[in-house]
Amino acid sequence: MSTGRLLPVAVLVGAALLALPGCAAGGSELDDTSWELESYGPPGELIPAIEGTDVTLVFNSFEEKVRGFGGFSCFFGPYEMKGDSLTIGAVQCTESGVREEAVLEQERAYLAALVEAESYEVKGDELTIDCGNITLVYQRAGELGS
Secondary structure, X not given: OOHHHHHHHHHHHHHHHHHOOOOOOOOOXXXXXXXXXXXXXXXXXXXXXXXXXXXXXXXXXXXXXXXXXXXXXXXXXXXXXXXXXXXXXXXXXXXXXXXXXXHHHHHHHXXXXXXXXXXXXXXXOEEEEEOOOOEEEEEEEEEOOO
């Protein structure tokens, strides 16, 4: 094989890899991960998530969307990360049949905080999202595709 043909092929492969979301340099440690809410509330005054509500947050780097379950509804919306900065856009929800008031209140507080996300920090299997006046603390639930 001629070396003259290798260079154009290498350039095309490199360009294709850079065009894939989440595959280019600068990917985040949150890409394609799943988390379960452990606690939330004002910094220093966190309360545990209601047992059995399984409030989740999943980062899908290919679609650049978050999705999850708020305890009452499934939700999804766009996200963007730059360094330790995190922005989550308006989320859309689909309802389920749960009508327990405490669960509804928790979900309202959770979703309101989520769209105010400012920054995040991962330490081991714990994710902390700073949402201004509210902090969300999660435990790693897994990774997409594994």
